Amino acid sequence: MAGQIDTEDIFRECGHVAELGLIVTEGARQLGEKINEHLVRWASGSPCQKDTFIIESECPRFSSGDGKGLIKSTVRGDDLYFIVDVGNYSCTYNMFGQKNAMSPDDHFQDLKRLIQAASGKAHRISVIMPVLYGSRQHRRSYRESLDCAVALQELQNMGVSNIITFDAHDPRVQNAVPLMGFDNVSPSYQVLKALLRSVPDIRLDRDHLMVVSPDEGAMSRNMYYASVLGIDLGMFYKRRDYARVVNGRNPIVAHEYLGDSVEGKDVFIADDIISSGESMLEVARELKKRKANRIFAYATYAIFTNGVDEFEAAYRDGTIAGVFGTNLTYRSPKLLNCEWFHEVDVSKYIAYFIAAINHDMSVGAIIDPHEKIRQLLARRASCVIG
Secondary structure: OOOOOHHHHHHHOOOOOOOEEEEEOOOHHHHHHHHHHHHHHHHHOOOOOOOEEOOOOOOOOOOOOOOOOOEEEOOOEEEEEEEEEEEEOOOEEEEEEEEOOOOOOHHHHHHHHHHOOOOOOOOEEEEEOOOOOOOOOOOOOOOOOOHHHHHHHHHHHEEEEEEHHHHHOOOOHHHHHHEEEEEEOOOHHHHHHHHHHHHHOOOOOOOOEEEEOOOHHHHHHHHHHHHHHHOOOEEEEEOOOOOOOOEOOOOEEEEEEEEEOOOOOEEEEEEEEEEOOOHHHHHHHHHHHHHOOEEEEEEEEEOOOOOOOHHHHHHOOOOEEEEEOOOOOOHHHHHOOOOOOOEOOOOOHHHHHHHHHOOOOOOOHHHOOOOHHHHHHHHHHHHHHO
16 A cells, blocks of 8 residues: 555565665764664665665864764765754864864754765765754845755755755745755654553543644644544634844744633644744643643654753643654753653654665655554554444
């Protein structure tokens, strides 16, 4: 059935376009190793079998801060997949004796260095960049830069054929590179699977659960969850003060709710990013004022730029029942140890993408996981009935 890939059969047939190779940048080591484990297991016993698909590489730096990319084995004729996490602020480097945390700019520069190190010898180059570089600056007001659009054009000019990203802040940025492959993916199946595993008593019907969008920009992803679950959808409208700019954005004056009553119902809220988390907490408090039951928040990138203390307090006082976030970007050890945080593992999903593209298969069925979600809900219903 389209949408279900038998990865072991794919590798046994070995109809790949070229030898598969993973170039994993420093910030994405943990995610890259998990992806590699899936690929190695699927390829075991096939003509494509390898101990590892990861090709050793590094980006050493001189004491002055200058860097270079180094790939430590031949990549001639390989189908290369570069995996990068531009949001990993835990990576550091020394410059003039001082330790500096790597910024998104540093990670993106290292990606370009490693692409240069391939020296144009690869059969094809794809970039897996879950957090799209510069994506929060997605539109121009007055005289401003458009970093993400220019970065995509740079990668295209360097010979990159495909970009795979997750929940791009504004997917229209792909218009900057209309002739390059650009897959913007939402791991909705993985999220629902994690939700059912972590909250086994949740009831997926319109009498007990409701989906609420935290703002108008997140409506499409929340509409999808409401549609596949067959439950009601509400939304908040952020009223902003456009006369002021605070921390680079117009401050929110109030959250106005539009939708049916949430009284007595569990609520699921989905967004692309939890940055400071202030907006998500404000939405949760507004829902509690409207007598909502448990509130579960999900963000593809739960980065918590202001730390987790406010969410810890919100969990303790019953405002938030749980937060779900993917392993697509760095999560601090403190966050991972929080009782209320539930990780959504997307490594297998990415491995499916790599296997499919390496064998020139359509990825349309992978991007639209509707059938897998239907089966997940059917299994859940049979367990509840049983």
